[in-house]
Amino acid sequence: YTGLKNKTVTEGESVTLECHISGHPPPTVTWYREDYKIESSMDFQITFKAGLARLVIREAFAEDSGRFTCTATNKAGSVSTSSEEVTGEPIPPFFIRKPVQFGPAHFECRLTPIGDPTMVVEWLHDGKPLEAANRLRMINEFGYCSLDYGVAYSRDSGVITCRATNKYGTDHTSATLIVKDEKSLVEESQLPEGRRGLQRIEDYFHSFEIRY
Incomplete structure (x- = not known):
């Protein structure tokens, strides 16, 4: 069993915590931040393969700072290791x-x-x-x-x-x-054509001669 190492990262960066675990039967691995269990999600990706337990925090922020603990448990008992802090250093926007x-x-x-x-x-x-x-x-x-x-x-x-x-x-x-x-575009593109159409109608009626 190899322990976790402390991490200090810039806010917004990804951070990975990992430790090597062996045991028979294969242990169940659980991660905690302070006293709260961490569930695997898009923000916290948890894997345990080939004896390597890994927690990936997709984006670290100041509120993620704290003590992270990895606990391995099987029928023989349990063992834990902790990192002191994962600190998201504040940055300007x-x-x-x-x-x-x-x-x-x-x-x-x-x-x-x-x-x-x-x-x-x-x-x-x-x-x-x-x-x-x-x-x-x-x-x-x-x-x-x-x-x-x-x-x-x-x-x-x-x-x-x-x-x-x-x-x-x-x-x-x-x-x-x-x-x-839009108003100026309408005046330039549509109204002149409308006036020409009106003039053609007037010319058409004026061409008729009415006789009684």
Whole structure:
């Protein structure tokens, strides 16, 4: 049985804890953080193959810090080993994917660290904060940030900025939104043709001579 080693990682990074276990009959392996049993999930991947017990934390955050224990149990008894701490060192926000425009007026970007309770995400138009309203929808979930315009007008054209701030710093990223004036397009493309059609109808009726 080889013990766990202490780990210190940067917040948002993956971390692996592992130890070698042997026994007959093959033991059952259980992982704990402090006194809480860890269940295998997308965030915590647990495996035990060929005598190697492994716990992979997909993304480590400050709240994951603590004592991790691996316990092996069979009919002969049980044995445990612990790591002192897994510390997610706090970092300022960082956009890992710049804003991308999808459709007429939908922007989205990716942000790290994920799960920071001090993180504040804002959307700005030409430097002025935007607020969620009937035609504006904003989402900030698990590092995914998006801004949707239900209806966009020409006055919405400008620089769209997503700004993230936590107690360790700030970061921002921007894209440009251009909304064409639909009214001017209609006047140029449709109304002149309509006037010509009306003129043809008037000319048609004027060509008739009415006799009694």
